[in-house]
Amino acid sequence: MWDSLIVQPIINLLLVFYKFLGRETIVAVALVTLIIRLALSPLMVRQQKTASKQKELKPKLDKLQEKYKDDREKLAQAQMELYQKEGLNPMGGCLSIFIQLPLMIGLYQAIIRALAATPLRLLALSEDIYTWIPSLSTLIPLKSQFLWLDLALPDPYYVLPLLVVATAWYYQGLIAPPATDAQTEAMNKQMKLMLPLMTGFFAATYASGLAVYFLISNLVGILQYFLFRRHYLHEEEETSSAA
Amino acid sequence: MRHQRWQKKALWSIGLLLLAVVAMSGCARRGVRHESWPNLMVHEGVVYAANLETIVALEAETGDLLWSYPPEDTDEEMGPFYTQPVMVEPSEQYPNGLLIVAGFKDQRVYGLALDAEASEAPKEAWRFEGAGGQYVGNGTLADDRYIIGNGDGKVYALSVEDGAEQWSLQTEDRVWARPVAIENTVYVASLDHNLYAVDLQSGELAWERELDGAVAATPVVVDEALWVGDFTNRLSKINPTSGEILWQESYGDWLWATPLVEGTRLYFANVGGQVYVMDTESETMLWDEPVIIGEGEMVSSQPALNADGDLLFVAAYERGEIHAIDVEDGALLKWGSALENPGQLPGDLVTDGERLYTMPIHIQDRIRAFDLEDGSLIWSYPAAE
Numbered sequence: 001m002w003d004s005l006i007v008q009p010i011i012n013l014l015l016v017f018y019k020f021l022g023r024e025t026i027v028a029v030a031l032v033t034l035i036i037r038l039a040l041s042p043l044m045v046r047q048q049k050t051a052s053k054q055k056e057l058k059p060k061l062d063k064l065q066e067k068y069k070d071d072r073e074k075l076a077q078a079q080m081e082l083y084q085k086e087g088l089n090p091m092g093g094c095l096s097i098f099i100q101l102p103l104m105i106g107l108y109q110a111i112i113r114a115l116a117a118t119p120l121r122l123l124a125l126s127e128d129i130y131t132w133i134p135s136l137s138t139l140i141p142l143k144s145q146f147l148w149l150d151l152a153l154p155d156p157y158y159v160l161p162l163l164v165v166a167t168a169w170y171y172q173g174l175i176a177p178p179a180t181d182a183q184t185e186a187m188n189k190q191m192k193l194m195l196p197l198m199t200g201f202f203a204a205t206y207a208s209g210l211a212v213y214f215l216i217s218n219l220v221g222i223l224q225y226f227l228f229r230r231h232y233l234h235e236e237e238e239t240s241s242a243a
Numbered sequence: 244m245r246h247q248r249w250q251k252k253a254l255w256s257i258g259l260l261l262l263a264v265v266a267m268s269g270c271a272r273r274g275v276r277h278e279s280w281p282n283l284m285v286h287e288g289v290v291y292a293a294n295l296e297t298i299v300a301l302e303a304e305t306g307d308l309l310w311s312y313p314p315e316d317t318d319e320e321m322g323p324f325y326t327q328p329v330m331v332e333p334s335e336q337y338p339n340g341l342l343i344v345a346g347f348k349d350q351r352v353y354g355l356a357l358d359a360e361a362s363e364a365p366k367e368a369w370r371f372e373g374a375g376g377q378y379v380g381n382g383t384l385a386d387d388r389y390i391i392g393n394g395d396g397k398v399y400a401l402s403v404e405d406g407a408e409q410w411s412l413q414t415e416d417r418v419w420a421r422p423v424a425i426e427n428t429v430y431v432a433s434l435d436h437n438l439y440a441v442d443l444q445s446g447e448l449a450w451e452r453e454l455d456g457a458v459a460a461t462p463v464v465v466d467e468a469l470w471v472g473d474f475t476n477r478l479s480k481i482n483p484t485s486g487e488i489l490w491q492e493s494y495g496d497w498l499w500a501t502p503l504v505e506g507t508r509l510y511f512a513n514v515g516g517q518v519y520v521m522d523t524e525s526e527t528m529l530w531d532e533p534v535i536i537g538e539g540e541m542v543s544s545q546p547a548l549n550a551d552g553d554l555l556f557v558a559a560y561e562r563g564e565i566h567a568i569d570v571e572d573g574a575l576l577k578w579g580s581a582l583e584n585p586g587q588l589p590g591d592l593v594t595d596g597e598r599l600y601t602m603p604i605h606i607q608d609r610i611r612a613f614d615l616e617d618g619s620l621i622w623s624y625p626a627a628e
Contacts, residue, residue, distance in 0.1 A: 119280050119325065119379055119419060119459070120589065123543050123560070126474075126497045126514045137474050137497065138455050141416060141434050 003128070006106035011114050012130045019139055026146040026212060029111060033213045036103050037220040043099060044221070047175065048228050053088045104213065111209035115144045115152035151209040158204055160211035165200035167218035172196060174225045279347060281602040282327035282381060283610065285595040289361070292602060293324030293344045294609050298355070299624070303595060306612060306622030310364040312355060321353070322346045327381040327591075329389065331403045341368060341403060343389050345378035352378070352391065352399075354406050369406035374399060376417065381461070385424030385443055392418025398431045398439075400446060410446025412439065421461040421501075423469075425483065432458035432471055440486060450486035454479060461501040461545075465509060465523045472498025472511060480526075490526055494519060495533070501545040501591070503555075510548075510555055510570075516540035518557050518568060530573035536566045547592035547599060549615050554578075556599060558588035563603055565592070567618070579618020584608070 010032060017028035060082060068075035083089070116122035122141065129136050144151045148159075155161060172195050176188040203211035283292035289309065290301040298321075300309040313321055324346055331341040339357040342365060346353070351372050355365035376394025383390050388400045388409055394417045400409040415435035423430045424443055431439040434457040440449040456475030463470050468489060469481040474497045480490040496515030503510040508529070512518040517533035534557075536542065541560040548555055554576070555568040563585030567578035586603030593600045598612045598621060610624040 120278065122459070123499065123514065123541065123589065126499070126541070135475075137476070138436075140457055140474050 002106075006102060007109045007113065008128050008130070010106055010110035011125075011128045012133060012136065014110060014114050015129065015136045015139055015142075016133065018142060019136070023139070023143060024146065025115065025142050025144060025151050025209070026149075029107075029151070029209050029212050030216050032107065032110075033216040034220060036107065037217055037224070040100060040103075041224060044224050045228055048225070050088060053086060057082065057086060057088070107213055108206065108210045111213075112152065112207055114142055115207070115209065116141060117144070117152040149208045151212070152207050154204060154206060155208045155211060160208055160215060161200050161204035164203040164211055164214045164218065165196045167215060167222065168196035168199045169193075171218045171221050171225070174222065277323045277348065278604050279323035280325045280379070280589045280604070281609070282325070282590045283593055283600055283602055284327050284330065285593060285600065286330045290600060290610065290612075291328040291330070291342060292610055293322065293326060293328050294602065295324070296320065296322040298324070298328065298342070298344055299610075300361075301610065301624055303598065303612070306610070306624050306626065308624070309362050312364050314364060321349055321351075323348060325379045326391070329382055329384055331384060331389075336404060337368065343382065343384075343403065345382060345391055347377045347379065350374050350377055350393075352382075352389070352401060352406060354403070371399070371401050371406040371408065373408055379417070380419040380459075381421040383422050383424055383429075385429065388443070390422045390424065390429055392420065392422060392431060392433070394418075396433070396435070398422055398429075398441070400429075400443075412441050412446055412448065414439065416457070419459045423462050423464065425464055428483065430462050430469060430483065432460070432462055434459065436473070438462065438469070438471060438481065438486070440483070452481060452486035452488065456497075459499050463502050463504050463509070465504050466507060468523070470502060470509060470523070472500075472502065472513075474499075476513065478502075478511065480523075499543050503546045503548065505548055505552055508570075510546050512536075512542035512546065512557055514541045514543060516542055516559065518542070518546070518555070518573075520555075520570065520573070532573070534566075534568050534573045534575060536575070537562060537564070543589045545591040547594045549594070550596045556592050556594075558592050558601065560588055563588050565599070565601065565613070565618070579613060579620070582620065 013032055014028045017031045018025060021027045064075060064078045068078060113121060113125055113128060116125045148157060149155055169192060172192045176191060199214050203214050279295060281292060281294045283290055285303055288303050290303050292299050298312045301307060302309060313319060324344060326345045328342050328344040333340045337356050339359050342355045342357060344353055351370050353367060354369040356368040357365045374393040374395055378391060378393055380392045387403050389403050390398060390400045392398045396414045396416055398412045398418055402409055414433035417434045418431060419434060420432040427443045428449060429441045429443050431441060436454050436457055438452045438454060442449060454473050455477060456473035458471055458473045460472045469483050470478060472478045476493045476496055476498060477491050478494055478498060479488050482489055494513050495517055496513035499514050500512050507522055507524045509521045509523050516536045518536060519533045520529045522529055536557055536559050540562060542557060543560050544558045546555055546557045553570055555570050557566045557568060559566060567576045569576055584606050586606035588601055588603055590602045594615060597615055599615050601611050602609060603611065608623040612621045614621055
């Protein structure tokens with residue numbers, strides 16, 4: 001089920017791109033990443049919306065905190081009511097992680113299986129290729145070398161992992177929700193450090209094809225952030241001027 | 244409350260990332276013992292098998308361990324092994340014979356001088372460390388040379404005397420097929436989609452022929468023609484002198500397993516589990532339909548025949564079953580009984596006229612010997628406690 005719904009479609013998409021884009025695996029991986037990121041754009045917009053709404057609600061939340069400072073239950077209830085009234089789901093931002101994670105694992109598996117570094121993997125690949133797409137088998141084995149990289153193996157010089165950490169750190173800084181108190185700020189700082197280090201660890205430990213995915217994913221995310229942010233600022237300005 | 248939610252969110256994210264580590268670790272099998280695709284050979288009543296990180300010699304009749312190499316007290320890591328060991332007949336230099344085997348991760352070829360005492364472990368006579376990739380395909384002996392392909396795309400010809408490199412030929416991708424030597428020419432099939440003919444003495448390229456697909460199967464010779472299968476499902480008949488393609492036909496799925504030759508008959512199977520037999524003289528199929536050994540089953544290993552040549556044995560990779568086929572009409576016959584834990588069978592089937600040997604993977608039993616007549620399991624190694 002997992003294979004037929006997630007991994008095999010990605011493998012075959014990789015093969016089709018590989019076939020038509022100069023038989024460069026890195027280009028095929030980059031394009032698949034781009035498509036996945038674009039497909040996740042609506043979630044990104046939602047995440048941005050949640051973040052900006054949370055910022056708008058800060059004064060009201062502060063008032064509630066002041067009002068119910070001695071009753072945590074009532075405070076929680078009042079906050080929930082406020083969120084409901086404003087049509088905000090505070091956990092909405094997590095949805096993108098829930099959806100992105102299976103795709104990330106699927107893409108990683110697809111890269112490893114498509115590059116098939118060992119005979120057992122190559123043999124298994126024969127089952128993953130769609131026979132109804134003509135001549136995909138003629139592409140096997142895929143070229144795994146790109147500059148100093150073997151995409152099926154980790155980057156020996158850690159260039160890609162470092163780029164992944166840098167872009168992930170910057171991206172995390174952009175998308176973190178606004179800090180409304182000292183503790184949120186501390187958490188933001190923690191996340192800004194933890195997530196880049198974790199993705200950097202993946203990029204350094206696993207196939208460099210995955211590092212390519214992380215890097216392109218981060219770059220597209222940064223670009224999307226600025227595009228959508230501008231869009232929202234514009235929207236906010238329009239709303240306030242209309243008011 | 245807000246910071247609690249954010250904290251929850253952060254913990255969720257980290258938890259999910261850790262889950263991803265576990266999921267990806269499972270796929271990469273990091274930290275897990277590397278499972279190889281082992282092969283064995285039988286020589287004068289002894290089974291020689293290169294298995295995971297050791298090379299073992301077993302009594303063919305009983306499965307009793309004669310020796311294991313490297314010795315237990317060594318720190319050196321060998322293997323894991325994919326290649327079939329080959330035996331160099333006794334010479335003045337190696338009076339008890341020389342066993343040659345090549346490793347996968349360690350990227351070395353070892354020449355092991357056998358001892359006069361069958362139960363004594365061999366001594367390392369030489370090693371070759373000049374290759375830049377992993378050894379997967381079997382090597383072949385020809386004119387005091389050991390010729391083997393490597394993951395660095397090269398084919399190496401080594402002196403069996405001291406392991407010195409005599410020549411090498413660069414191809415564009417990994418060489419996983421066993422080179423084939425006929426008279427003074429070596430034929431090399433590569434995953435780069437090409438078949439190469441090389442001079443045995445000098446290593447000079449005589450010709451190369453591009454095929455549509457990658458070739459992992461060893462080319463075989465029937466009636467002065469080369470037959471080779473590729474990943475575009477095609478079986479090709481090739482003129483060994485010129486490299487010209489004389490005949491070509493498609494057979495449903497990748498042809499990975501090396502065909503078996505018996506007289507003018509060619510037995511072969513595709514990874515889709517379809518088994519064929521062809522008369523190479525008339526280039527016609529002898530069975531009306533291919534024999535299908537199981538729904539969704541794969542065949543990656545060379546089949547084997549019994550001593551009379553009337554039963555064909557084919558290994559089903561996924562379910563680890565051995566199927567016996569009547570060579571005359573293609574009927575599937577009952578042979579042996581189902582094993583409790585059959586493992587998987589990627590490696591070639593080997594017979595010595597009395598027994599059929601397999602090397603299952605992903606299970607504790609690494610070598611099994613079956614009675615060729617009735618399919619009963621005679622022994623397995625390591626023996627169950």
